[in-house]
Amino acid sequence: MPDLPPPKRPTSGAESRSGRTAADRPRRCRRRRRAGRYAELHCKTNFSFLEGASHPDELVQQAARLDYAALAITDRNSLAGVVRAHVAAKEVGLKLLVGAEITPSDALPVVLLATNRAAYGRLARLITLGRRRAPKGQCRLTFQDIAEHADGLLAGVIVQKTNGRRPNTEAEEQTAGDHGCNPKIGTSFPRAPCSSPLDLLHRYRDVFGDRCYLFAELHCEAEDRWWLQKMIRWAAEARVPLVAANDVHYHVPGRQRLQDVLTAIRHGCPVAELGERLFPNAERHLKSEAGMLRLFADQPEAVARTIELVDRCRFSLDELRYNYPEELCPPGQTPLQHLTRLTWDGARRRYPQGVPEKVCRLIEHELRLIEELRYESYFLTVWDLVRFARSRGILCQGRGSAANSVVRFCLGITSVDPNRIDVLFERFVSKERNEAPDIDVDFEHERREEVLQYLYEKYGRERAGMTAEVITYRPRSAVRDVGKALGLSLDRVDTLAKNLENFNDPDGLEDRFREVGFDPQSPLGRQLLCLVQELVGFPRHLSQHVGGMVITQDRLCELVPIENAAMPGRTVIQWDKDDLDMLGILKVDCLALGMLTAIRKAFELVRRHTGRKLTLA
Incomplete structure (x- = not known):
């Protein structure tokens, strides 16, 4: 028997069954005390399947608590989570920027943000193009595709170092040049053929002009200051402004363990075998304005510049209008x-x-x-x-x-x-x-x-x-995937999962674990129980x-x-x-x-x- 459908996860969208257009619905926004001078512009929800470790409304609510000026939802090659974020943002009075992280096969990944309704339409059409070219769940785009849909979109180019360490000497620095950094898109994406991020950045500048930015992302690692100086140099040479971002994957640091498990599920191996595929720390969460200023103490204007992008993005999902087909009418008739x-x-x-x-x-x-x-x-x-x-x-x-x-x-x-x-x-x-x-x-x-x-x-x-x-995780499927990610034997995972058939109460998992001889109070048991309870209700695909x-x-x-x-x-x-x-x-x-x-x-x-x-x- 398949699992019973789980109860709907409560969200802030109390009027979800209404047939009114988004613009016609009354706004029920909470009046915020003030808006800060920082906005996170690179943020994935759990609709970046098996990557993001927080629900859209959790991210929005945390951004409001941190007094953000705005929050951009930028799932990978997807707009699947933006409606949920939009509803939550209206509830708390937070400005939401709509965008996506686009991963072309022959260029650096880029965050595209819609400035108006026409630009949003081009972004949706671009994602459709890539998705329709590829099998289910995949997206195939090139830099040329992005260039053809660039009008009205802001571009935040992403360069992430991979195994990059600071050169020990000036000679080594000159020899290394722009190496030691790559578009870190994921194992299923090829490396861009051009070895110089600066050359790739110039390509984006040529297409987007003054709508092109370079996103600098620091995560409290040993070489942050060296890496920031490198980004400052690239931005100056390419004549693009440098903007602070954080590549957010979860709303609070406590979700790092769940993000590790999601990474293990995505790669089909236990967490212990992931190695460098894991993030080194829990820094990819929503940070306060003060926290970002500490990270970017050598370049505080990069933090302040996020407001420039917020001011340029005027699009809201409230602007969407739905028109039903009219070609069934004979000529001359309404x-x-x-x-x-x-x-x-x-x-x-x-x-x-x-x-x-x-x-x-x-x-x-x-x-x-x-x-x-x-x-x-x-x-x-x-x-x-x-x-x-x-x-x-x-x-x-x-x-x-x-x-x-x-x-x-x-x-x-x-x-x-x-x-x-x-x-x-x-x-x-x-x-x-x-x-x-x-x-x-x-x-x-x-x-x-x-x-x-x-x-x-x-x-x-x-x-x-x-x-x-x-399709969301239920207790049975969550126990299977989390158990494998934690390295439990397949027979133990199977025993636990079989005892959860037709079971949909995450709070009652402890009793079910005990019934098959698995101690929920052991260190491994507590970890499994906590992660399963967090994962239940997450979108799977x-x-x-x-x-x-x-x-x-x-x-x-x-x-x-x-x-x-x-x-x-x-x-x-x-x-x-x-x-x-x-x-x-x-x-x-x-x-x-x-x-x-x-x-x-x-x-x-x-x-x-x-x-x-x-x-x-």
């Missing part, structure tokens, strides 16, 4: 006019003896509310899906509260006759609740893929994508929703990055249904139902043996 005509035509087909007065009143009422809430294009898209399925002989049926809609009955989406029962449209669409309608349509499970591929073909991969599903499709009038890939799914022919956006709800983005649930397949086969048998043709109505 979506509402087309929907109205289709509804009355359908009503006359449903009631050939004349449309009852009760149904006429319901149709007029529903159409007025649909017009007021501007959902007409949404209804037309679902109608088009059902029309396509019926043209292919695929059984389909609307489900849930949508059965309360007489418009959907007239469009043929549902088969519940409103003249025979009392229906309440407001159970489906309500102005007072201000929630987006949830339209679920079941299709035969053996042929649902035909419907999904129809959407991809009709709207294109840049305008349609499946909603993501965030993105999967695909059971059938939620997002379709847009404009480019979807400029609203949210799109990537390949594991299943051939599928592409998935980087946001899940809760993220979409936060921003007021609508989806259509195209679900697979095995019983519809059974019913169709039963209909076929009845027709074959009796000549009688049955339908769902």
Whole structure:
């Protein structure tokens, strides 16, 4: 039996189910005492899977406690965590910068920050390009790709030393030159072919101009002062400003142990065997302004300059606007006019003896509310899906509260006759609740893929994508991965994990450990217990929703990055249904139902043996 789904991790987004656009929702920001003069510009959440060791809201709340002027969320080749951070930032009144760390195969890694809505769209499109080129979970980009999407983006170039030590003599310094430093991107990424970081920095300067910066990151290591002087020299020679950052992976130092475990899981080996793949200390946490000034005592202006980037970034996710496709309308008609005509035509087909007065009143009422809430294009898209399925002989049926809609009955989406029962449209669409309608349509499970591929073909991969599903750690999977990372034998890990089947209470792990003879109070037991409890609820990877499709009038890939799914022919956006709800983005649930397949086969048998043709109505 698979693990039971865990309870939702509480976040600051209390209004996650609202269908309003992000800009329409009332701000519930806590008034902050003051804003400091430092902003962290290079920060990964745990949506940099198996790298970041803190949730987005934990990072935001810690930044607010430290009185940051702003916080940039810059996950690796991803925007998957920005919506959660956005909601948390509004709660505490913190300015959030939206960006990503981009890792090209032929250049230094770079943090790109969106200054406005157009720049955000180019960043999302750039990530989509790299993700669509690569298998699921990977991203392949080049410097040329970055250059083609550079307009409006701020670039913070990253140079990290790898095995770099300070030369002992002036002669050795001259011989070493710019060696001893590399783009430290990860073992799965190749080293940039150009050996000189200065040459690579010049390339970024040529593309980004005065929007190019060099990020200096110090982590209390022995050669920090020597390394900072080297960065100062490179910045001067390339004519780019030097900016302080910290390559943040967790919100407080106490998460270093968990970050070590995540690194071990990522590399598939115990922590004890990681060697130099581990960070040498716990310094990649959010530091106070005073702490950063101590690190950069030789260059305090690098800390102050972070505010310059904050002031240049004016984009907020509140600016995102979602527009449903409108090409289903015939020329010269608005979506509402087309929907109205289709509804009355359908009503006359449903009631050939004349449309009852009760149904006429319901149709007029529903159409007025649909017009007021501007959902007409949404209804037309679902109608088009059902029309396509019926043209292919695929059984389909609307489900849930949508059965309360007489418009959907007239469009043929549902088969519940409103003249025979009392229906309440407001159970489906309500102005007072201000929630987006949830339209679920079941299709035969053996042929649902035909419907999904129809959407991809009709709207294109840049305008349609499946909603993501965030796969998170549960107690059983967390015990398996943490146990292996700590070096427990496979049989011991297996015994512990099997005792957690269908178990979802991290606070009750001690009793489960004792049941199989594992002492939770031993040093190893305490360490395992603590790390598992921290890891439960962490995102492990993105999967695909059971059938939620997002379709847009404009480019979807400029609203949210799109990537390949594991299943051939599928592409998935980087946001899940809760993220979409936060921003007021609508989806259509195209679900697979095995019983519809059974019913169709039963209909076929009845027709074959009796000549009688049955339908769902």
